[in-house]
Amino acid sequence: MDFSEVLDKCGNYGRFQVVILLLYGYTNILGSLHYFSQTLITFTPEHWCSHVDLQGLSVKELRSVYSNISASSCTPLLGVVNGMGVVAEGRECKDWIFKRESGYESITTELKWVCDKSHHPAVGQSFFFMGSVVGTIIFGYLSDQIGRLPSLLMATLFGATGDFITSFVYTLPWFAFSRFMSGLSTDTMYYLMYILVFEYLSPKSRTFGLNIILAIFYCFGLMTSPWAAIWIGNWRRYLWLASLPALGVLIYPFLICESAQWLLTKKKYDEAVACLKKVAKFNGRHVEETIFDEFVKYYRERAQREYKLNGQEDTFLAMLKTPRLRRFTLTLLLKSVIITLSCDVINRNMEGLGTSPFKLFSFTSIVYLPAGVAILLLQNKIGRKGMACSALFVGGLITTTTGFLIAHLDPTENALLLAIMVGLGRFGATVSYDAEIQYAAEIIPTSVRGQAVSNIHVVGLASSSLAFYVIYLAHYYKPLPSIFISCLMFFGAGLCLTLPETLNKKLPETLADGENFALNESFLYFPCFHKKEENTKDECV
Numbered sequence: 150m151d152f153s154e155v156l157d158k159c160g161n162y163g164r165f166q167v168v169i170l171l172l173y174g175y176t177n178i179l180g181s182l183h184y185f186s187q188t189l190i191t192f193t194p195e196h197w198c199s200h201v202d203l204q205g206l207s208v209k210e211l212r213s214v215y216s217n218i219s220a221s222s223c224t225p226l227l228g229v230v231n232g233m234g235v236v237a238e239g240r241e242c243k244d245w246i247f248k249r250e251s252g253y254e255s256i257t258t259e260l261k262w263v264c265d266k267s268h269h270p271a272v273g274q275s276f277f278f279m280g281s282v283v284g285t286i287i288f289g290y291l292s293d294q295i296g297r298l299p300s301l302l303m304a305t306l307f308g309a310t311g312d313f314i315t316s317f318v319y320t321l322p323w324f325a326f327s328r329f330m331s332g333l334s335t336d337t338m339y340y341l342m343y344i345l346v347f348e349y350l351s352p353k354s355r356t357f358g359l360n361i362i363l364a365i366f367y368c369f370g371l372m373t374s375p376w377a378a379i380w381i382g383n384w385r386r387y388l389w390l391a392s393l394p395a396l397g398v399l400i401y402p403f404l405i406c407e408s409a410q411w412l413l414t415k416k417k418y419d420e421a422v423a424c425l426k427k428v429a430k431f432n433g434r435h436v437e438e439t440i441f442d443e444f445v446k447y448y449r450e451r452a453q454r455e456y457k458l459n460g461q462e463d464t465f466l467a468m469l470k471t472p473r474l475r476r477f478t479l480t481l482l483l484k485s486v487i488i489t490l491s492c493d494v495i496n497r498n499m500e501g502l503g504t505s506p507f508k509l510f511s512f513t514s515i516v517y518l519p520a521g522v523a524i525l526l527l528q529n530k531i532g533r534k535g536m537a538c539s540a541l542f543v544g545g546l547i548t549t550t551t552g553f554l555i556a557h558l559d560p561t562e563n564a565l566l567l568a569i570m571v572g573l574g575r576f577g578a579t580v581s582y583d584a585e586i587q588y589a590a591e592i593i594p595t596s597v598r599g600q601a602v603s604n605i606h607v608v609g610l611a612s613s614s615l616a617f618y619v620i621y622l623a624h625y626y627k628p629l630p631s632i633f634i635s636c637l638m639f640f641g642a643g644l645c646l647t648l649p650e651t652l653n654k655k656l657p658e659t660l661a662d663g664e665n666f667a668l669n670e671s672f673l674y675f676p677c678f679h680k681k682e683e684n685t686k687d688e689c690v
Contacts, residue, residue, distance in 0.1 A: 487541075
């Protein structure tokens with residue numbers, strides 16, 4: 150009588166699962182508002198060094214004044230003569246004219262962090278990702294020590310506090326500190342909630358529940374956040390909007406319970422049974438007490454056997470001691486770097502494409518819905534490996550094509566085509582990212598899932614700090630960022646072939662299970678082709 154059998158009797162897709170999925174959706178909204186707040190608050194519009202002769206000129210005229218003298222828009226002027234600026238040698242620019250997006254005041258326009266201070270937003274971005282690495286390590290470790298739920302609450306509130314503090318800063322040191330604090334919860338609150346939901350859903354309903362909820366709620370957050378920023382009109386008030394809803398997670402402990410599977414790995418059998426009884430009651434199921442007694446007996450005996458064999462508890466580092474688990478772990482770490490960096494570059498590279506970055510980001514975010522539907526329709530048919538591999542391969546093709554179009558087309562005349570290609574690129578990256586999360590969670594044994602998934606995310610998030618350097622490659626050759634990312638995606642598609650298929654299989658709970666998982670399975674094993682082979686054999690017989 151293992152966990153999946155008891156959960157089936159308590160209800161593995163009832164009212165309790167509906168509530169936990171809705172809370173997962175709410176967490177996705179919080180995550181989308183939080184993660185891309187860094188991009189929205191540091192948005193840098195076109196700007197020119199201010200002069201009385203430039204006041205009242207249109208954007209086109211301002212561009213012409215500086216282009217006629219081949220000078221940077223940061224160059225101070227003595228005046229304008231016949232449409233040409235006269236450079237003021239030896240002077241510094243004290244004020245700027247900004248082409249604000251619908252009047253939106255970002256931190257760069259309010260504090261004038263442009264020209265010689267243009268690195269200030271990037272410093273904050275760097276500290277944000279440093280915080281994300283530290284936070285993922287800390288809260289990932291805590292999730293396997295004190296539980297998924299308390300770690301989730303702490304991570305979410307830490308990030309929201311960082312955003313709230315940021316809204317009151319005026320100097321770079323405080324901005325860096327607050328962004329570091331904000332980064333502590335980046336991605337952590339999302340994947341901790343993901344693991345909690347994952348462990349209470351039946352294998353058949355995971356793909357539908359997790360991906361459709363992610364697609365709808367995360368898409369909603371992404372599409373509305375740029376418009377909310379424009380509507381509010383100020384980066385400080387936008388951060389209040391992004392941070393205060395995080396207080397809603399305080400009701401989570403009253404609606405859901407701790408992961409019963411995690412409690413079992415910690416030998417907290419009575420608490421695990423209490424959680425399952427709560428699930429059964431919530432779902433209107435009656436489960437005999439004898440079933441719980443058999444359940445506890447099974448896990449007690451299993452724990453004793455494993456302790457005699459191993460003599461120690463499962464840890465993440467222990468995953469690197471055995472050959473197959475070591476290969477799986479290193480592959481997942483490298484794949485996380487590839488997918489996270491690719492997604493970050495594709496999602497943030499929105500400028501210079503002939504459309505307002507705010508509008509382009511919002512409109513192309515709708516691809517999260519078809520991405521979720523694609524995973525729903527295909528993942529249970531072609532398998533986790535097939536989904537991950539094909540998504541990366543197709544995404545690589547789209548990204549390469551987009552890069553060459555950017556290089557050879559005029560953005561102002563082909564804005565719609567470029568927006569469609571950006572949307573397709575985000576679609577491929579989103580499918581790859583979402584498929585990878587579920588795939589990794591299924592391969593990793595339950596006993597180390599929280600810490601292992603967090604470490605995989607740490608490596609991926611650390612690679613995000615390279616995103617701006619990859620985007621900067623466009624200064625040398627416009628399609629270079631796209632070519633670089635597409636090469637990574639093709640390599641990632643090949644890496645997927647080395648991982649085991651998890652579709653319709655009992656997932657590993659301990660490291661011993663993980664080492665023997667999908668033993669003797671071919672690299673080219675795909676469930677869809679395997680079924681055809683079995684059907685052919687049956688017909689021949």
